Amino acid sequence: MADTTKTAPSPWLKRLPILVIAIVALVGAFTLSDWASFETLAANRERLLAFRDAHYAAAVLAFMSTYALIVVFSLPGATLATLTGGFLFSLFPGVLYNVTAATIGAIAIFLAARWGLGDRLAARMNASQGMVRRIKEGIDENQWSMLFLIRLVPAVPFFVANLVPAFMGVPLWRYAITTFFGIMPGALVFTSVGAGLGEVFAQGETPDLSIIFAPEVLLPILGLCLLAALPIILKAVRGRKGV
Structure with a gap:
């Protein structure tokens, strides 16, 4: 009789x-x-534009693949991408x-x-007690808000926002949705800057990336952050009133 038992992948293979x-x-x-x-x-803008004009679909595929790998x-180069x-x-x-x-x-x-690493860390957090358990429960109760917040707040590094949810047991579909829509405001700002790079390069200048901190840009993003944090704030207020 054939052995139907499955061998679990080694920890090093999983890592x-x-x-x-x-x-x-x-x-x-x-x-x-x-x-x-x-x-x-x-230095390469003319060749890139020529390739895009001659092979648009291939240019889109090459660009998106490169960006995803970055x-x-x-x-380095996510902002440049x-x-x-x-x-x-x-x-x-x-x-x-x-x-x-x-x-x-x-x-x-x-x-x-x-x-x-994520499944093991999530299991340890679920089995833990005290402060670690309370932090984990607080994040679980407000996952949508927390996920949107870490994407919207400019001060949170992108790779940190990518890794932390994996260690907290966040469902993949929820992570994907909040990532797509959470990064959209910042992407919209920098994409608009990129759309004007032709004129900037023609003048021999460098684009001003501090635009993200201009009041007319930063305030709407902070408004979205406040909106994302609103459920957490309301829960905290209700919790105090119930004490």
Whole structure:
């Protein structure tokens, strides 16, 4: 009789994807920082535009694949990639390509982290007591709000927002939805900047990325943050009144 028992994957095999991501990210941080620059984009802009005009579908596929890999491996150049999406494909559909590619990359690193470490950490948090358990329960009760918040707040690094939900037992579908819509405001701003790069390059200038902190841009984003945090605030207020 054939043996039908299944052998569980070894812990090191499960951790291999996230280890590969960490190694590539470390190497990329030292080797690609000079390559991922506005000077590189400016020097190659004519060739990129020519390729887009001659092979639009291939250009979209190549761009989105590159962007997704940048996100997966946390490589330098995510902001530059967003600007490039606007430069090559204008505000729309450029912003759609940017958000979709970033979400695909975020899902990939989420799955790698969960497969390697997330399930074990989530189980430990569920079995823990005291402060750790209370933090875990607080996040579980407000997952939608917390997930949107970490995407909307400009101060939260993108790779942190990718990894933390994987360690907290967040469902994949909820993570994907909040990532796609949560990064859209910031992507819209930088894609619009990218759409005007042609004129900037023609004048030999560098785009002003501090626009994200301009009041007319930052205040609406902070308003969205407050809206996302509203359920948490209301729960806290009701909890105090019930004490």
